[in-house]
Amino acid sequence: MVDLRTEVAGVRLRNPTMLASGFLDETGGSMARVYEAGAGAVVTKSIGPQPREGYPNPTIVELDAGLLNAVGLPNPGIVEYEREVKRAHAAGAVVIGSVFGKDADEYATVAAKMATYGVKAIELNLSCPHAKGLGTEIAQHEDAVQEFTRAVKDVVSLPVFPKLSPNVQDITTFAVAAEKGGADGIVAINTLKAMAITPELKMPSLANRFGGLSGPAIRPIGVRAVYDICEKVHIPVIGVGGIGSGRDALEYIMAGASAVQVGTAIISKGLGVFNEITKEMASLLEDAGFRSVPEAIGVAHA
Amino acid sequence: MPRIQVVPLLEVVRETPTTMTYRFRADLGGQPGQFLMVWIPRYDELPMALSYLGAVKGITVRDYGDATHILAAFNAGDRIGIRGPYGNVFRLQGEKVLAVGGGSGMASMIAAIESFAQQGARVVTAVGAKAANELLFVERANASGEVHIATDDGSRGFKGFVPALAEKLVEREKFDQVLTCGPERMMKAVVDLARKHHVPVQASLERYMKCGIGICDACSLDDQLVCVDGPIFTAEQLEGSEDFGHFRRDKSGRRVAA
Numbered sequence: 001m002v003d004l005r006t007e008v009a010g011v012r013l014r015n016p017t018m019l020a021s022g023f024l025d026e027t028g029g030s031m032a033r034v035y036e037a038g039a040g041a042v043v044t045k046s047i048g049p050q051p052r053e054g055y056p057n058p059t060i061v062e063l064d065a066g067l068l069n070a071v072g073l074p075n076p077g078i079v080e081y082e083r084e085v086k087r088a089h090a091a092g093a094v095v096i097g098s099v100f101g102k103d104a105d106e107y108a109t110v111a112a113k114m115a116t117y118g119v120k121a122i123e124l125n126l127s128c129p130h131a132k133g134l135g136t137e138i139a140q141h142e143d144a145v146q147e148f149t150r151a152v153k154d155v156v157s158l159p160v161f162p163k164l165s166p167n168v169q170d171i172t173t174f175a176v177a178a179e180k181g182g183a184d185g186i187v188a189i190n191t192l193k194a195m196a197i198t199p200e201l202k203m204p205s206l207a208n209r210f211g212g213l214s215g216p217a218i219r220p221i222g223v224r225a226v227y228d229i230c231e232k233v234h235i236p237v238i239g240v241g242g243i244g245s246g247r248d249a250l251e252y253i254m255a256g257a258s259a260v261q262v263g264t265a266i267i268s269k270g271l272g273v274f275n276e277i278t279k280e281m282a283s284l285l286e287d288a289g290f291r292s293v294p295e296a297i298g299v300a301h302a
Numbered sequence: 303m304p305r306i307q308v309v310p311l312l313e314v315v316r317e318t319p320t321t322m323t324y325r326f327r328a329d330l331g332g333q334p335g336q337f338l339m340v341w342i343p344r345y346d347e348l349p350m351a352l353s354y355l356g357a358v359k360g361i362t363v364r365d366y367g368d369a370t371h372i373l374a375a376f377n378a379g380d381r382i383g384i385r386g387p388y389g390n391v392f393r394l395q396g397e398k399v400l401a402v403g404g405g406s407g408m409a410s411m412i413a414a415i416e417s418f419a420q421q422g423a424r425v426v427t428a429v430g431a432k433a434a435n436e437l438l439f440v441e442r443a444n445a446s447g448e449v450h451i452a453t454d455d456g457s458r459g460f461k462g463f464v465p466a467l468a469e470k471l472v473e474r475e476k477f478d479q480v481l482t483c484g485p486e487r488m489m490k491a492v493v494d495l496a497r498k499h500h501v502p503v504q505a506s507l508e509r510y511m512k513c514g515i516g517i518c519d520a521c522s523l524d525d526q527l528v529c530v531d532g533p534i535f536t537a538e539q540l541e542g543s544e545d546f547g548h549f550r551r552d553k554s555g556r557r558v559a560a
Contacts, residue, residue: 022517023517023518023519024516024517024519024527025519026518026519026520026522026551026555027519027522027525027551027555029522029524029525029526030519030522030525030527032525033525045519045555051554051555051556052554053552053553053554054512054553054554056345056346057341057346057347057348057512058339058341058347058383059347059512059513059518060512060513060515060517060518061306062305062306062385062515071512071518074512074520074553074554074555075554075555076554076555076556076557077554077556080556080557083557198306198308198383200308200381201308201343201381201383203343203344205306207346207347263517264517266516266517267515267516267517270516
């Protein structure tokens with residue numbers, strides 16, 4: 001039997017799968033259900049200082065290439081969100097709190113509050129590609145990534161995982177900046193800037209016109225990003241982008257990821273996707289002669 | 303291919319002073335109780351129940367907000383985007399069915415009323431509305447079985463709320479199941495009375511939705527999702543619910559009064 005337990009910057013996981021931020025994580029009831037369905041951890045919706053409605057619909061478009069979304073960071077605000085985290089904790093879930101803000105102070109304030117809810121780590125959404133002035137501009141400057149990471153590290157004693165955007169010249173320079181800012185791990189990658197147009201209506205398909213692409217199409221981009229980042233930093237990486245099977249997850253792990261996040265695959269596979277991934281991963285690892293997940297991390301670099 | 307179809311409206315029919323039906327041809331399935339995500343270009347995309355199945359489908363919508371108000375001004379030839387059908391289905395159980403509809407809730411049930419009658423069930427419908435001119439699909443329901451009417455102002459039929467009328471019908475006759483759709487507090491009353499009389503019930507719920515496909519979490523009801531686990535829930539599923547009849551989520555995800 002392969003041991004599926006893994007650990008990221010001291011956060012112990014029963015298996016390497018996590019619910020990616022933005023999927024079924026606005027409410028505690030849903031996060032509890034995802035954890036009960038087999039996820040090793042759940043990452044919350046990105047929470048800001050105040051309630052935010054997000055963009056008008058349409059906010060998602062299903063494409064052959066994957067899922068295009070511009071939801072616009074809707075969230076009930078950090079104060080109201082306490083009850084959702086509590087509800088997830090009541091089900092025994094390992095919760096990672098994702099936060100965003102408009103500046104370093106806001107990130108720090110929201111993260112500090114989130115930390116008091118008992119989450120096991122903080123993820124920084126530095127890279128939402130479609131919310132104006134939030135995250136997206138931060139993700140374009142290495143200095144800002146370093147500064148914001150530092151600001152959050154200064155106020156919480158939890159592991160901090162900046163989530164990086166692939167919409168940059170070289171993502172590894174941002175990973176290095178995050179590490180300099182004191183990051184305990186890196187989450188890569190967020191969605192890719194994308195657009196779909198509805199020709200019959202001569203207009204973009206999303207109300208926000210453009211959004212972020214997730215799903216199978218971005219997996220090779222994510223795998224390469226994780227591989228490259230692992231060559232440049234000494235902190236663990238959490239891989240995300242287009243994972244829907246154990247084989248997909250192993251690509252990221254062999255590229256160097258210590259854990260993986262799953263989101264878009266829930267649409268086609270339902271919540272059973274977490275168990276499906278861990279079972280398939282266990283069987284593939286066993287066939288390849290591995291006894292545990294950590295043994296397989298980064299082996300593709302050899 | 304994107305999973306969205308742009309279709310021209312074939313016909314727009316005013317059903318009541320506040321409610322319109324929009325008919326269109328669409329290459330998609332659809333069973334009683336299911337819904338579509340309907341894109342009103344430049345305004346919004348909203349979940350809407352299929353009120354007509356078959357080749358020429360239909361949605362029936364009450365004008366209650368900005369986007370539905372824009373839609374109410376649409377004419378034949380104007381185009382909407384649709385994706386779906388989504389959600390679960392009203393299931394026929396037994397031979398005697400009581401359908402209890404309030405206001406535009408009849409839009410979600412009428413296809414089930416017709417389908418169940420065609421399958422040989424005795425379908426009794428209790429239709430409620432504020433006033434006689436707001437009663438929806440009385441003639442269609444009447445063609446599928448017995449119809450009883452309640453209006454808040456007594457302008458037609460029983461004066462009072464439709465759950466009170468439904469209770470009289472349940473006391474008079476043993477039904478094998480109850481279907482209901484309407485304002486949530488009305489449905490709560492119907493679910494409670496059906497439970498009291500030991501009749502299985504299926505209630506079709508409504509929540510604000512963004513995705514319609516089980517990821518955005520906007521439509522959650524306790525730990526259930528109205529878009530993929532519902533919109534139809536049984537009394538057993540709703541028993542112990544903290545949200546049903548009490549709370550919904552607003553666009554930001556805050557829990558607010560239903």
